[in-house]
Amino acid sequence: MYIKMRVLKIREISPNFEKYLLVDEYSEVNFDNFENFGSENIFIGYALKDKEPTIIHHFGFNLPESFEYPLLSSGILLSADIVNRIEKTKSNMKLPSFFIDAQHELAEFLYTNLQIKLTHFPESFCTFSNKIRSSKCFVTSQKSLSISTISEDDIHIKIKTHHGNHKTRIPIQKKTWTSNLKNLEYCSDFEDISIPTIDLKLGNTQRGHCAKTWGIMKRFNGSKWLLIADDDTLISWSRLKIFLSKYNPEDRVIIGERYGYGFDYDGNRGYDYPTGGSGMIFSESAIKSLLAVCPNCSSPDDPDDMMIGMCAQLADIPIIHSKSLHQARPEDYAEEYLDSQFPISFHKFTDTDPIKNYEMYLKTDKINDEL
CATH class of the missing domain: 3.90.550.50 (Spore Coat Polysaccharide Biosynthesis Protein SpsA; Chain A)
Incomplete structure (x- = not known):
């Protein structure tokens, strides 16, 4: 849900873009591999799926077993029309009291309120592991450790x-x-x-x-x-x-x-x-x-x-x-x-x-x- 709030803030600051790319500090973006991906109803990323009902996702109540949500560090691409629909529906939606996993909560909101499902696109939105198998990665989730340490x-x-x-x-x-x-x-x-x-x-x-x-x-x-x-x-x-x-x-x-x-x-x-x-x-x-x-x-x-x-x-x-x-x-x-x-x-x-x-x-x- 944090992500949804940030999306609305970004929309206020930059209202004229067709698409919005969400990443975090672990993301590496290669704009040479950017594709068109279409212009409407775009919710694309690397799909995750829970192995079993879990407390961090409220045990998946009211969601199908096949429900998928994006890995933020592999990038999430949203089209402007979806952001506009979030803006229009926000006043009618009751927010939960607790915010736990933003990437899951964004996907749950879009699925429940706008009937929008995530499109899994692992060739362009890559994990650290599948970067080795794909030369087309647009966003990659990086995995590294510093060589520095403290006493x-x-x-x-x-x-x-x-x-x-x-x-x-x-x-x-x-x-x-x-x-x-x-x-x-x-x-x-x-x-x-x-x-x-x-x-x-x-x-x-x-x-x-x-x-x-x-x-x-x-x-x-x-x-x-x-x-x-x-x-x-x-x-x-x-x-x-x-x-x-x-x-x-x-x-x-x-x-x-x-x-x-x-x-x-x-x-x-x-x-x-x-x-x-x-x-x-x-x-x-x-x-x-x-x-x-x-x-x-x-x-x-x-x-x-x-x-x-x-x-x-x-x-x-x-x-x-x-x-x-x-x-x-x-x-x-x-x-x-x-x-x-x-x-x-x-x-x-x-x-x-x-x-x-x-x-x-x-x-x-x-x-x-x-x-």
């Missing part, structure tokens, strides 16, 4: 947990990504020296965990970056350090898998927030600014990630989206979508094999093996 000392990791998960979730984390990390704390409601955990003296809530997250932020000191993760979040430690090398830790910035809440079509209401399960990354200056405008939660069980989004908006701190951070399990994403990136995180140990997921998607022995 392990530049990141503090704090994992939210409670006593009921000490013997279930934490052993899985130690078998996968946390066993050799220096600047790591398990932040709990009970001190267990065998792990070890620390007791934040804040108790535990069944949901929200806002007080716990604020306690963690107040505890943070002495590093350039803070990563807050759930006790059922898996992280690729080497990729995270590479990823953060692209950012200036002196900037006020929050990074995560960005969701949205409460937006209207003009973008004048609502706010972005970093999903907690994907891992939330803060620069030190962002933490200071957040705590300055929101020194405490209004309630201990407020949703911590949404409260961060509201406070970040008040403090004018940008929420930066990374598609490599994931709020859900690998099974919840299309295979080609995961193939278009180097994943940094996944979330949830329920109805999945977290150790297998870590080995398959996140484990890296040598950085150069991936370049």
